[in-house]
Amino acid sequence: MREVTGILRVPVLDRQGQAVDTVEIDPALFGGKINRQLMHDVVLMYLANQRAGTHHTLRRGEVAGSTRKLFRQKGTGYARVGSIRTNKRRGGGTAKGPKPRDYEYHLPKKAVRAATRMAILSKFVDEEVVLLDDLSLPAPKTREMAALLQGITIGTRTVGEGEQAREQRLTLRDTTVLIGTPQLDHMIYRAARNLPGVRVLPVAEFNCYTVLRYKRLLLSRAALQALLQKYQAERAAATT
Numbered sequence: 001m002r003e004v005t006g007i008l009r010v011p012v013l014d015r016q017g018q019a020v021d022t023v024e025i026d027p028a029l030f031g032g033k034i035n036r037q038l039m040h041d042v043v044l045m046y047l048a049n050q051r052a053g054t055h056h057t058l059r060r061g062e063v064a065g066s067t068r069k070l071f072r073q074k075g076t077g078y079a080r081v082g083s084i085r086t087n088k089r090r091g092g093g094t095a096k097g098p099k100p101r102d103y104e105y106h107l108p109k110k111a112v113r114a115a116t117r118m119a120i121l122s123k124f125v126d127e128e129v130v131l132l133d134d135l136s137l138p139a140p141k142t143r144e145m146a147a148l149l150q151g152i153t154i155g156t157r158t159v160g161e162g163e164q165a166r167e168q169r170l171t172l173r174d175t176t177v178l179i180g181t182p183q184l185d186h187m188i189y190r191a192a193r194n195l196p197g198v199r200v201l202p203v204a205e206f207n208c209y210t211v212l213r214y215k216r217l218l219l220s221r222a223a224l225q226a227l228l229q230k231y232q233a234e235r236a237a238a239t240t
Contacts, residue, residue: 001033001034001035002034002035004027004033005027006027007024007026008125009024010024010129010131011023012133012221013131013152014132014133014134015134015148015151017151017152021133023221025124027125029228029232031114031118031121032121033118034125035114035115035118038111038114038118039119039122042111042115042209043209045105046208046209047209048105049103049106051103053101055098056100057093057097058097059093059094059095059097060085061093063085063093065083065092066084066085067083067085069081069082069083070083116207117231119206119208119212120206122212123211123217129217129219130152130154130172131224132152133221134221135148135181135219135223136187139191142192144191146195149172149198149218150172152172154175156170172216172218176213176214176216177214177217178201178211179198180202180206180223181203181220182202183202184202197214203219203223203230204230
């Protein structure tokens with residue numbers, strides 16, 4: 001369990017990646033704690049619930065073949081055998097193989113909601129949140145969204161070795177990004193849906209698994225405001 005105290009300050013960037021303002025965030029709105037074990041348990045739940053469970057193997061009673069004993073028990077000098085459908089023989093059944101089953105299970109709702117808050121808070125603490133002043137696009141074009149992501153620098157990386165080594169700019173286009181919107185935004189969704197490693201979701205639909213799956217979280221001022229209002233309302237409801 002990790003306690004997060006103190007105000008978090010997140011820079012606000014313009015479309016060219018330049019800092020134009022700073023936003024202060026109170027960790028208490030997100031619970032003020034990061035429990036890695038709880039987030040791990042919730043992620044495993046989401047992964048288990050995505051499994052189809054349609055695996056199926058044939059047992060010895062389900063494969064084609066005679067049930068006659070291949071030869072008598074004694075007197076042949078060979079090891080004793082049963083039918084040709086035994087799992088010891090090629091073409092026989094599978095011993096204790098998987099059968100269709102439902103892997104779905106659910107943790108308490110309060111635990112799942114707490115894990116989502118912890119995942120978002122961990123993004124702020126690890127400085128993996130990119131906050132834009134404005135995320136609107138002139139048209140729902142993939143090239144517009146790609147250019148926007150390409151214009152925001154998140155660091156550098158070394159390319160080459162020895163004297164050939166050089167620093168290369170690392171942008172949002174070079175990593176996986178979860179874009180949060182205040183509500184369902186068809187313009188941004190249509191512009192980003194064909195970009196690999198990019199997903200668009202309203203902040204109200206965030207969950208622990210989705211937030212942690214993507215390396216960076218891209219929010220606009222409006223999306224951050226919607227997110228904070230949501231957790232302020234939940235906090236007020238919990239105290240009354």
